[in-house]
Amino acid sequence: MTMTNEAEPAPSKGRRLQRGALSRDAIVSAAVQILDEHGLNGLTFARLGKQLGASPTAMYRHFSSREEILIAVADELVRQSIDGYVPAVSWLDSLRDLAYRAWRTFERHPAAAAQTYHLLTGGPNELRVVDAILAALHQAGWRGEAAVKQYHMYSQFVLAVSGSHAAQVAQDDTGSSVASTWVQEYRPARPEDYPYVSAVREELRSIDFFEVYVGLVDALLSAMAAQAPAAKE
């Protein structure tokens, strides 16, 4: 369960792997690394095998399908996001911290995030995050059903926005031509049909997506603060 960068076994060719060589954690770690290096569609059993110096089909002794590996990757990202988190004194700061942690983790592993952020892991790390969020909402004064609604608003928002940004970054990394459409294509053939686009065409080019994220988080949190039962910020 440690998942620190253990020295990967050299992909020695031909030799049969030792018996305890593979493990769920080792496979998950390799999967994240492969997604980082090879992008969105880079995660294949063949590559996993090569990376771990094992047969491609060896993974099936630890996972029963590719999707199960992805779920484990999702849980690993959740773990990386929550590890080291300590609640702040203000529940607003806690939620802001958690939101930024998700963003940063997804930014570090865009391809892994893109493939997994919409999956529910049901694992212990997910529970840790859910509990941390609910704790902050409890501090804000929400209880029961109301707390659950706020929880879903917050978590759907954080996962969706961070995750879909990761998906766009990962898409860009593939160089799949879809990427830089923003820069190139916003010159409509008939500008007079799209007056407002034409008016800000230049500004549309440069975007700092994290700044946009910060603005969205601020918007959500200030709306939550305005509705929170406990007035004590």
Add this chain to the structure above:
Amino acid sequence: MTMTNEAEPAPSKGRRLQRGALSRDAIVSAAVQILDEHGLNGLTFARLGKQLGASPTAMYRHFSSREEILIAVADELVRQSIDGYVPAVSWLDSLRDLAYRAWRTFERHPAAAAQTYHLLTGGPNELRVVDAILAALHQAGWRGEAAVKQYHMYSQFVLAVSGSHAAQVAQDDTGSSVASTWVQEYRPARPEDYPYVSAVREELRSIDFFEVYVGLVDALLSAMAAQAPAAKE
């Protein structure tokens, strides 16, 4: 460019297809239908061919890759979202309407939405939407760079949240076991470790995601209203 439900050509076997039989629109329409019926990974060239009564490879005369088809599907969803839209008197109502339109379109075609909502089409329909949003922001008093930032906040938010909900719905439709984790798995082995989860375990089960979305849209729009240069609601 009409894309109404034209009577699909009967998948006549063996016969060669007439010359003008295929078109980009017919293929896109078939693709959406296939995604609706067969779910997330259901869109294949083989199925497209069968659906249209054509050879699987015939698509390559109209699109140069699978991804190009998906981009066209994305543009079709944008078209369905924006078609029939008329700006409201209040810019807030306009933005709310556009947000709900995206949600409803994505809900009608969850698999298609899940595969395409993070793609930028660069097509005319996308421009129509961008212009509509910028028009509302203009009415609110934003100009230039500030308008662009608000635009990105709004559009990122709407696409991400509606889209990732569609992805979850589509995932559920596959019956891939990940789906109903919410209902089943939120019984931690050691409840004392997750006190807040345990406290609301029952309430976590039932979620009306549209209600959550409405709450999020309200939060964003009220935050925007508070910052809008033009005070005239």
Add this chain to the structure above:
DNA sequence: TGACTTAGTCAATAGCGTTCACTAACTTGT
């Protein structure tokens, strides 16, 4: 009519996830 263009077809290819029978390393009971 004959040359040309092009939409649809057919066969082939490389890569994918997954399955299954097999093998060899380790564990356990005596």
Add this chain to the structure above:
DNA sequence: ACAAGTTAGTGAACGCTATTGACTAAGTCA
């Protein structure tokens, strides 16, 4: 210590996928 049993890793095979290039025939135009 040795036999029996379990199981992690292997290698060959299968069916499905997107994509390609050569072929064919329908249509256009001089």
